[in-house]
Amino acid sequence: MSPRFDLGFAVDEANLPAEWIPFRPLHERLSLWSALKHLAHNPRWNELLFMNSCAERLFEGGDIFYREEIAQHLLMAIESGEIAVKNPAHFMCFRIRAIYSDDAPAHCIGPIKEEVVLYSGFYALPNKGQRL
DSSP: OEEEEEEEEESSSSSOOSOOEESSOOOSOOOHHHHHHHHHOOHHHHHHHHHHHHHHHHHTTOOHHHHHHHHHHHHHHHHTTSSOOOTTOOEEEEEEEEEEEOSSOTTSOOOEEEEEEEEOOOEEOTTGGGGO
16 A cells, blocks of 8 residues: 545634645656666655655554654744645644555556545644634
8 A cells, every 4th residue: 555645724623624635745756867766865755655654554544643753844844934834724733644555466556546544633724824
């Protein structure tokens, strides 16, 4: 299984967001130059690998620590401006989707499947007073 993260924003904690935004979606293709550059220096990819490890621990029944680690990294991405918050949101939540393939022999890839494995709780957005 390969985890994928989506973020949602809400005004209050009453309902799940209607729209989910993928967090750092994978590129379908990379140029040779981009691929070489990614091999040499790619801290964002390393951070995503760490978050994927946390998600895999959650899949295995891990505790709240791993969910909180993922949330902190997402909140830092919001605070740094990597992710734009749609006003008038005051809260962020995330979901983890599992992408997997089954029903195929070991040497083949079967149909790609996807399911939401986890919905987080709500987290107050950083600097929320400045966005009112």
